[in-house]
Amino acid sequence: MSLKNRTILVTGAGGGLGRDIVLACGRAGAHVILSDYNKDLAKTSLAALESAGGTGEIRLADLSDPASIAALGASLDGPLHGLINNGAIATGIGGIGYRDIEIDVWDKVMQVNVRGTWLMIRACADALIASGSGRVVNLASDTALWGAQNLLAYTSSKGAVMAMTRSLAREMGPEGVGLTAIAPGIMTTESTEYVPEARHKLYETGRAVPGKQGTLEAAEVAAFLVSEPAITLTGQTLPVDHGFVFN
Numbered sequence: 142m143s144l145k146n147r148t149i150l151v152t153g154a155g156g157g158l159g160r161d162i163v164l165a166c167g168r169a170g171a172h173v174i175l176s177d178y179n180k181d182l183a184k185t186s187l188a189a190l191e192s193a194g195g196t197g198e199i200r201l202a203d204l205s206d207p208a209s210i211a212a213l214g215a216s217l218d219g220p221l222h223g224l225i226n227n228g229a230i231a232t233g234i235g236g237i238g239y240r241d242i243e244i245d246v247w248d249k250v251m252q253v254n255v256r257g258t259w260l261m262i263r264a265c266a267d268a269l270i271a272s273g274s275g276r277v278v279n280l281a282s283d284t285a286l287w288g289a290q291n292l293l294a295y296t297s298s299k300g301a302v303m304a305m306t307r308s309l310a311r312e313m314g315p316e317g318v319g320l321t322a323i324a325p326g327i328m329t330t331e332s333t334e335y336v337p338e339a340r341h342k343l344y345e346t347g348r349a350v351p352g353k354q355g356t357l358e359a360a361e362v363a364a365f366l367v368s369e370p371a372i373t374l375t376g377q378t379l380p381v382d383h384g385f386v387f388n
């Protein structure tokens with residue numbers, strides 16, 4: 142699998158999984174555009190990419206702000222071969238029952254995770270089409286497949302991301318663009334430190350391959366899915382969780 146001569150944009154590039162995705166794309170030979178709203182985190186990821194021998198550049202954008210996303214799309218000055226919608230509100234929204242979620246929190250999660258994903262695809266569409274082999278990978282979560290409790294805004298947002306992937310696969314297929322979603326299981330990143338030990342244990346014992354899951358394999362899968370041959374998987378959601386859920 143090679144991403145040589147491909148330019149790949151990664152959102153949430155400064156985060157736990159985002160950084161590994163940036164590195165995986167770099168290892169495969171891509172030029173990486175790192176986007177985040179946190180400049181310091183993005184810079185740390187770029188430094189890691191460059192010290193591993195890769196090339197990249199930073200373009201900041203706030204996924205909750207349509208104008209910021211449109212500006213990022215307008216700043217693209219060449220074809221874009223892949224967009225990995227990894228940025229999301231994934232931290233600090235769990236452990237709350239459905240009766241107690243605040244409306245503002247619900248709306249913010251939908252704005253960033255759902256609307257932000259749609260707007261990023263829209264903003265990058267022309268550049269993706271121009272590449273002749275544009276691929277989009279949307280980060281969902283297997284929590285939306287098995288029905289994790291006390292996480293409703295997040296699971297609902299990730300269910301929407303899967304639905305969006307299917308519909309856009311049909312709309313953008315004739316334009317030569319393929320889209321997939323990946324649904325990782327719980328990984329050991331900063332964003333999951335708050336998760337109770339019991340939930341970690343549920344995963345560790347329930348996986349076909351028992352034990353913890355890091356970010357490396359999910360990152361490698363995301364990198365593969367922005368390669369040219371991944372077109373054959375368009376519209377699919379792939380659980381990436383060492384066999385915790387099967388579809």
Ligand SMILES: NC(=O)c1ccc[n+]([C@@H]2O[C@H](COP(=O)([O-])OP(=O)(O)OC[C@H]3O[C@@H](n4cnc5c(N)ncnc54)[C@H](O)[C@@H]3O)[C@@H](O)[C@H]2O)c1
Pocket residue numbers: 152153154155156157158159176177178179182202203204205226227228229230231232253280281282283324325326327328329330331332333
């Ligand atoms: N960590 C897990 O176990 C897990 C499991 C399943 C799915 N996922 C998904 O993987 C992706 C990455 O997760 P993570 O654990 O690395 O999360 P994280 O919280 O470590 O990283 C999220 C990144 O998104 C950025 N971000 C957040 N809001 C933003 C905004 N408004 N504009 C621009 N950037 C913004 C953050 O700065 C951060 O760099 C998310 O989509 C998450 O839902 C994670």
